[in-house]
Structure formats: structure tokens, C-alpha cells
Amino acid sequence: MKLFPLLLFIMLLVLVGYTGVVVGAHGLNLMPVFFGDIAKMAWPGQFNLDFLTMLILSASWTAWRNAFTAKAWGLAVLAFFFGGAFLMSYLLWLYRKHGGNWNIILLGEHHAKG
16 A cells, blocks of 8 residues: 555645646636536536535545544535645645654544454
């Protein structure tokens, strides 16, 4: 599992770079495009809806992992609105904090102790 943090880091760099190019070319007007594609009921909308469900899943896991504390809800909001960039950064931070212990990284200290 030592290659996984490297993969996360590479994906994060690619995503941040790509996002920078898109924001530079199109601005931050994401929501009308995102939900507009969903409303059109075509493949781009299907992809966006699938991604939206993954954002909800990521936010839910983040809140659960942190035992639904106030901090957990704040992190969940970040997970929802910042998507992969948040999740990759958060997993890298947890990997470093917990010395690569995937039980604690994935379950959280609260759940891993049980």
C-alpha cells in the first residue's frame, strides 16, 4: 500500500493543474453547467449525476469516520464541495498522521478502537 499515497499525490497534482486550466479558461461558473447537463438527460448529465452521488458518499464517509462531531460536519461540507481534491488531500494527511495504518485511516480512531 506504499504506492497508494504516491498515486493519490500524482492524481491530486493532475486534478489541481487541470482545474487551474479550466478555471482560467471558463471561470468559476460551474453550477449552471453541472446541473444543466444533468437536466439535459444525456451522457454528460449521467456522469455528473454519478459524480454527485460520489460526492455525497465521500461526505457521508467523512462525517461517519469522524463520529459526526462538529468537526466531522465541517469536513463533510469540504468533501462535498471540493470533491477529489479534498479526498486525496485528506487521505494523504491521514496517511502521514497515522503512519500508514489503514484501519485507522479508513475507520477513524473512534471506530478502529471498537
